[in-house]
Amino acid sequence: MVRSMGLTDQDAQRRSQMLADLVLAEWSSLARAGLRTTRQAYLNSLQVRNVTPNGFICGLPAAPSTATLAHMVEQGMGAGGIGTSGPYDVRQYLLRASTRNIRVSRSGGLYLNVPFSHTPKSIEQMGGQSARQAARRLAATTTGPNGTSWGGRLGRGLAPRLKPHHVSDPLAGMVRLASTYSRGQGGAPVTQTGGYRTWRRASWRNQRPGAWVSKGITARRFIDQVAQRLPDLFQQVY
Numbered sequence: 001m002v003r004s005m006g007l008t009d010q011d012a013q014r015r016s017q018m019l020a021d022l023v024l025a026e027w028s029s030l031a032r033a034g035l036r037t038t039r040q041a042y043l044n045s046l047q048v049r050n051v052t053p054n055g056f057i058c059g060l061p062a063a064p065s066t067a068t069l070a071h072m073v074e075q076g077m078g079a080g081g082i083g084t085s086g087p088y089d090v091r092q093y094l095l096r097a098s099t100r101n102i103r104v105s106r107s108g109g110l111y112l113n114v115p116f117s118h119t120p121k122s123i124e125q126m127g128g129q130s131a132r133q134a135a136r137r138l139a140a141t142t143t144g145p146n147g148t149s150w151g152g153r154l155g156r157g158l159a160p161r162l163k164p165h166h167v168s169d170p171l172a173g174m175v176r177l178a179s180t181y182s183r184g185q186g187g188a189p190v191t192q193t194g195g196y197r198t199w200r201r202a203s204w205r206n207q208r209p210g211a212w213v214s215k216g217i218t219a220r221r222f223i224d225q226v227a228q229r230l231p232d233l234f235q236q237v238y
Contacts, residue, residue, distance in 0.1 A: 012053035019237045020056040045070035076219030111203035118196040127159035140178035
């Protein structure tokens, strides 16, 4: 096509790169406006590759496994996996022998302690200033060369349960994380804070109905919106 427009390969390469940059900017702008908690993961997965005088590839990696969360956001996630919609039990994906840190109970069943990260802001949103202050006062759980030394944990009752069937509130059992390492003269130990974390156990035994059911992820389909804008972007370059 570019040769039929009377362009040299060098000029066609330059314009192809310009168009690729415009498409990436447009796609990124849509993601910034339309996403919140998944925004950065999605933006980090967007890429331009294989730019030639005849065209380019822009979007997410072709293999979903290299950008799983971004593909879930773009295509949706339901009971049938990426590309489907609707509620599903997340344990069907968590409780697999190949899952990192998966464990086996005495009865032979698989279970996983699923980590949830928290920030001072999210703690306050769930439990108010009192919860935030209580979290800040926790003795730190530290991880260093000799393993993990457990500190304090928040008790129950500092925040309301997210759903009636939940056993405890989202802040119960939370720890304040820190890492220790040696740095400077004499190898003096240094402690660096690392946020807050809770764990919730997923298994097929002794779980309340609906405990691990997700409402699913709605497909954003930003690519469709980019495609609608493509003729205008093309005119800006050619």
